[in-house]
Amino acid sequence: MFKIMYLRLAMTNIRQNKTIYFPYMLANALVIAMYYILKSIRSMMQKAGTVKGSNTDMMLGFCAVVAVFMTFLILVYVNSFVLKQRKKEIGLYGILGLEKRHLIVMMFWEVAVTAGKGLFFGIFSGALLSQLVFLLFLKIIHIPSTLEFTVPLDSVLSTCGTFAVIYFILFCYNSISVWKMNPADMMKGAREGEREPKAKIALAVLGVAALAFGYGLALLANGPYETINVFLPAVLLVIAATYLLFLSGSIAFLKWMKKRERIYYKPGNFITISGMIYRMKQNAAGLATICILSTAVIVAISSSMSMYLGEEDILRIRFPREYKTSYIMDDVTQTPDTLLRSLDKRAHETGVEIVNARGYAQCWLGAVYDDGKLRLSDEVLGKEEDLFLFLALTQDDYNRMMGADLSLEEDETAVFTKGKIQLGDKLKLEDRTWEIKKTVENPETWNEVMYLTDNLVVAVMKDLDIVMEIRDMYNTQYADSTTGYRTVQYEYYFDLKGASDAKNMFFEGLRNHLVEDVPRLLTVDSIDTARTDYYEQYGSIFFIGIFLSILFVTAVCLIIYYKQITEGYDDRERFHIMQKVGMSREEVKKAIRKQILQVFFLPLILAAIHMAVAFPALCRLLRVMNLVNLDLFAVCTVVTVLVFGCVYFVIYSLTSRTYYRLVTR
Amino acid sequence: MALLEVKHLKKNYTNRFGGNQTEALIDVNFSIEEGEYVAIMGESGSGKTTLLNLLASFDKPTAGDIILNGLSFRSIPERNLAAYRRENLGFVFQDFNLLDTLSLRDNIYLPLVLSGEKTEVMKRRIEPLVKLLRITDILDKFPYEVSGGQKQRAAIARALITEPKMILADEPTGALDSRASDQLLGLFEKVNTAGQTILMVTHSTKAASHADRVLFIKDGAVYHELYRGSLSHEEMYRKISDTLTVLASGGKRDV
Numbered sequence: 001m002f003k004i005m006y007l008r009l010a011m012t013n014i015r016q017n018k019t020i021y022f023p024y025m026l027a028n029a030l031v032i033a034m035y036y037i038l039k040s041i042r043s044m045m046q047k048a049g050t051v052k053g054s055n056t057d058m059m060l061g062f063c064a065v066v067a068v069f070m071t072f073l074i075l076v077y078v079n080s081f082v083l084k085q086r087k088k089e090i091g092l093y094g095i096l097g098l099e100k101r102h103l104i105v106m107m108f109w110e111v112a113v114t115a116g117k118g119l120f121f122g123i124f125s126g127a128l129l130s131q132l133v134f135l136l137f138l139k140i141i142h143i144p145s146t147l148e149f150t151v152p153l154d155s156v157l158s159t160c161g162t163f164a165v166i167y168f169i170l171f172c173y174n175s176i177s178v179w180k181m182n183p184a185d186m187m188k189g190a191r192e193g194e195r196e197p198k199a200k201i202a203l204a205v206l207g208v209a210a211l212a213f214g215y216g217l218a219l220l221a222n223g224p225y226e227t228i229n230v231f232l233p234a235v236l237l238v239i240a241a242t243y244l245l246f247l248s249g250s251i252a253f254l255k256w257m258k259k260r261e262r263i264y265y266k267p268g269n270f271i272t273i274s275g276m277i278y279r280m281k282q283n284a285a286g287l288a289t290i291c292i293l294s295t296a297v298i299v300a301i302s303s304s305m306s307m308y309l310g311e312e313d314i315l316r317i318r319f320p321r322e323y324k325t326s327y328i329m330d331d332v333t334q335t336p337d338t339l340l341r342s343l344d345k346r347a348h349e350t351g352v353e354i355v356n357a358r359g360y361a362q363c364w365l366g367a368v369y370d371d372g373k374l375r376l377s378d379e380v381l382g383k384e385e386d387l388f389l390f391l392a393l394t395q396d397d398y399n400r401m402m403g404a405d406l407s408l409e410e411d412e413t414a415v416f417t418k419g420k421i422q423l424g425d426k427l428k429l430e431d432r433t434w435e436i437k438k439t440v441e442n443p444e445t446w447n448e449v450m451y452l453t454d455n456l457v458v459a460v461m462k463d464l465d466i467v468m469e470i471r472d473m474y475n476t477q478y479a480d481s482t483t484g485y486r487t488v489q490y491e492y493y494f495d496l497k498g499a500s501d502a503k504n505m506f507f508e509g510l511r512n513h514l515v516e517d518v519p520r521l522l523t524v525d526s527i528d529t530a531r532t533d534y535y536e537q538y539g540s541i542f543f544i545g546i547f548l549s550i551l552f553v554t555a556v557c558l559i560i561y562y563k564q565i566t567e568g569y570d571d572r573e574r575f576h577i578m579q580k581v582g583m584s585r586e587e588v589k590k591a592i593r594k595q596i597l598q599v600f601f602l603p604l605i606l607a608a609i610h611m612a613v614a615f616p617a618l619c620r621l622l623r624v625m626n627l628v629n630l631d632l633f634a635v636c637t638v639v640t641v642l643v644f645g646c647v648y649f650v651i652y653s654l655t656s657r658t659y660y661r662l663v664t665r
Numbered sequence: 666m667a668l669l670e671v672k673h674l675k676k677n678y679t680n681r682f683g684g685n686q687t688e689a690l691i692d693v694n695f696s697i698e699e700g701e702y703v704a705i706m707g708e709s710g711s712g713k714t715t716l717l718n719l720l721a722s723f724d725k726p727t728a729g730d731i732i733l734n735g736l737s738f739r740s741i742p743e744r745n746l747a748a749y750r751r752e753n754l755g756f757v758f759q760d761f762n763l764l765d766t767l768s769l770r771d772n773i774y775l776p777l778v779l780s781g782e783k784t785e786v787m788k789r790r791i792e793p794l795v796k797l798l799r800i801t802d803i804l805d806k807f808p809y810e811v812s813g814g815q816k817q818r819a820a821i822a823r824a825l826i827t828e829p830k831m832i833l834a835d836e837p838t839g840a841l842d843s844r845a846s847d848q849l850l851g852l853f854e855k856v857n858t859a860g861q862t863i864l865m866v867t868h869s870t871k872a873a874s875h876a877d878r879v880l881f882i883k884d885g886a887v888y889h890e891l892y893r894g895s896l897s898h899e900e901m902y903r904k905i906s907d908t909l910t911v912l913a914s915g916g917k918r919d920v
Binding site for chain 2 (some may be wrong): 267578579583585
């Protein structure tokens with residue numbers, strides 16, 4: 001009997017508080033649906049066995065952990081908001097004679113009903129959408145698939161289990177808060193005595209300092225390695241700074257404005273400044289969170305999207321031809337003939353023809369340019385602008401590749417340089433000197449450390465002996481250092497002519513074939529396998545980026561919505577008073593709109609600034625992943641910011657409507 | 666010429682579901698001279714709130730006209746109404762209507778700031794007002810930090826600072842204890858003596874007994890009128906009481 005009464009009470013409560021419960025329910029269903037979709041995709045991937053590596057699976061698993069964490073925070077935030085708004089109502093129940101344990105039973109039913117509805121609608125819509133999202137996911141990672149509708153039971157169970165735990169925690173939280181309240185407090189409800197907030201100057205200064213320090217770290221870091229090292233501390237500093245600035249910096253600034261009579265006593269500013277001081281106090285944490293989440297969304301989407309879209313560029317640099325093989329040349333006797341003969345044999349066996357070949361021996365080293373002289377260096381961690389990449393090639397290879405006709409002597413060289421360097425007519429490397437006979441074109445050879453620096457010296461030498469001499473010069477100095485010893489590698493790129501079946505046959509088992517003939521075989525790769533791997537890896541990252549962003553945007557939506565509601569209740573009274581004192585309805589509306597606009601677009605603007613400052617650092621990080629096309633990243637970033645801005649504006653306008661309804665009612 | 670003329674004022678409220686009309690004011694006529702202190706009395710539902718809303722230009726009459734200082738409310742375009750109200754009328758409300766985000770000083774400045782007045786003017790005007798109302802020491806406090814009487818005095822300062830033609834007071838003593846009420850009524854008299862026209866709507870006999878003239882409203886029309894002449898507060902109080910008794914028991918009668 002009793003039980004049913006409480007259940008009914010709980011249901012009525014939820015219906016009565018539609019304005020605050022409806023978005024809560026919606027958010028519940030949404031996060032549950034998203035979590036279920038993620039789980040079911042992972043399960044379907046595992047069953048289908050389409051993925052070769054466990055990379056994707058691992059990333060999806062990681063994403064699920066982040067998603068649970070995010071979801072938990074979202075639900076805690078919304079739940080505590082709902083509870084705060086209902087304080088008065090719960091207090092009334094207390095006064096009407098419900099004991100605390102009764103209230104807790106009521107709370108239990110409220111959470112249970114919310115959880116039940118959320119799980120039902122969440123899993124239901126999740127099941128409907130998961131197939132579509134799965135297809136989309138396969139499309140993104142370029143795996144062909146057929147549509148079949150399945151609802152993996154293990155995903156349903158794990159979703160229910162995970163959220164049961166989350167709801168239980170929420171129930172405990174609610175019970176404890178109800179237990180701690182006394183009716184008098186509860187009746188006061190959400191409108192507790194509002195004092196004008198104090199400006200905490202020290203915190204504001206700390207915030208500015210943290211921001212400056214964080215920005216400084218990101219902007220002044222040298223080279224990719226240092227960037228990787230400082231990036232996390234910089235991010236943490238900026239997050240801390242964002243909270244500090246919103247919490248105290250904003251209030252300090254507004255108070256400062258208030259003291260300037262000429263600024264303060266202007267019709268537009270007067271209402272805005274005084275109102276903002278209160279608003280900032282209530283909203284600072286929420287706004288800072290919005291700012292951080294917005295930045296996270298922009299960074300995640302723009303970088304994963306540019307990695308994903310930059311695929312062909314990156315592959316083109318790595319694969320000037322469709323296939324690539326390479327081996328290490330220990331001495332001059334290991335001529336490429338062995339490799340070429342072996343390849344020809346394979347081609348002959350499988351009925352294809354090797355065309356468009358491009359092969360060269362190269363040795364790359366780090367060097368520092370100093371007073372007209374290059375000094376070998378293992379300082380890959382050093383300053384980006386001081387470090388040069390030194391590449392040694394032979395004139396035979398160069399002539400063949402570029403169609404040139406260099407004929408160099410022992411002490412002669414032909415060079416290509418990029419970066420701040422003035423060699424004059426001599427190339428000096430350590431204590432060796434070559435006469436520069438000619439300046440040549442960039443042969444555009446690829447190597448795995450290209451991201452380190454834009455500075456480049458390509459030196460074409462008479463023969464392999466000299467290239468090996470340079471290698472030894474380095475190794476005698478640095479073989480034992482952390483960066484290890486260098487080798488001369490022979491790299492061979494080629495296309496194939498023939499039927500695609502034959503091409504596949506050629507490449508399948510090529511490594512096993514070559515390894516028998518070529519002693520120090522290094523790479524056997526094709527652009528197709530690289531592409532497949534690439535899409536699997538960066539496609540997964542892109543997908544996860546989008547997925548988490550949707551979760552973030554959901555969080556942002558909810559924060560904005562509930563802010564607007566709280567403010568709507570608060571502003572209603574103010575709205576009436578201002579009208580009575582002699583502001584027209586339009587003036588009041590304009591004043592309030594200005595205020596809200598400023599409050600809600602402040603985080604977005606700060607997010608854009610964060611992004612702008614992080615941009616160079618992100619560029620350096622992306623270069624490590626071979627994304628050299630920074631224009632693409634810039635475009636992706638701008639597009640992301642604009643799209644996100646639009647989404648934000650739509651959310652804002654939609655929730656504003658609720659707000660105006662509350663205020664003008 | 667009278668400062669305020671109210672001619673054949675009529676206000677009908679249409680029922681929300683259409684059709685049925687409620688006549689809140691049927692035919693109200695009266696005028697107020699400059700410097701007068703007039704109280705309007707009536708029971709709840711008599712139409713006094715409607716009348717006040719019309720006089721404050723919060724609402725528009727169905728028929729009739731209100732003329733303040735020779736200017737008909739009907740001739741003021743809608744968009745100028747707020748500014749007109751701000752510059753010509755001062756309001757004192759039962760529940761003070763102070764903004765809790767502003768200090769008392771800023772609350773008092775509010776109408777002037779909205780009119781785009783210079784800070785020097787604002788400072789010059791607030792000085793004598795706060796001295797008169799004895800709130801100089803609490804000007805930088807916020808509404809939630811002061812008593813009801815102090816809030817109401819700040820509200821009066823806000824009403825007076827625009828140097829309005831007329832003060833409209835809606836149950837100004839309604840939310841105050843008797844001591845604060847007495848103080849407030851004393852202040853009104855002082856302000857009135859200094860030449861300020863006051864129109865007060867109230868159902869407190871005591872508050873009304875301080876006025877020069879009392880208008881009684883019943884069933885949407887002015888039912889009776891009392892002049893103080895040379896009567897004392899006590900005598901006036903008794904006269905008003907008697908009238909109210911007659912009003913409560915008596916039938917419908919035209920002025």
